[in-house]
Amino acid sequence: EAGVVQSPRYKIIEKKQPVAFWCNPISGHNTLYWYLQNLGQGPELLIRYENEEAVDDSQLPKDRFSAERLKGVDSTLKIQPAELGDSAVYLCASSLAEGYNEQFFGPGTRLTVL
């Protein structure tokens, strides 16, 4: 069974440019998470989806970040415009359903903003 797929794995952009990350969760997983992992830190939740609904986006900086999961399957996270401080690893995870104990993580997208 395929795991959580993320692309691209690495992205280097100039500040003020837009960038988008894509995530395809494990088939059948209704719950999808985006986490931000700064260097030397643990991941922090950005947004949680139950199917196509964003049920917790309280930690998403909405002035520059947006996300969508239109058909309740794959998801895109966008930053526009990117800032130097956005350099980090962006992780996607999925689980069968809310309350299910195991989340499966993708390999992440490492973003470098110059």
Add this chain to the structure above:
Amino acid sequence: GNSVTQMEGPVTLSEEAFLTINCTYTATGYPSLFWYVQYPGEGLQLLLKATKADDKGSNKGFEATYRKETTSFHLEKGSVQVSDSAVYFCALSDQDSGYALNFGKGTSLLVTP
């Protein structure tokens, strides 16, 4: 709010040494507790979990016991191997957070031959 505190790294051990990585938590409810591992160049993987007090999670020789009285979930292994070199994250989740994971900062472990 919920939080997780784990010991600072890096931790350097010789092969076959005993490992302990301390983790304590603060939570308002009754969280589930997890240890995730991140091997170099790879994604986060669930190592073990415990869902209620006094539960012991175990996997690949690693163990951790959910201690409600000390709000702790320390990771232990009796004899580490070079292949255990990785970053270890303690985490919790509960209903209040919608079961999103709340991670500690991670502890880097290096095992030398």
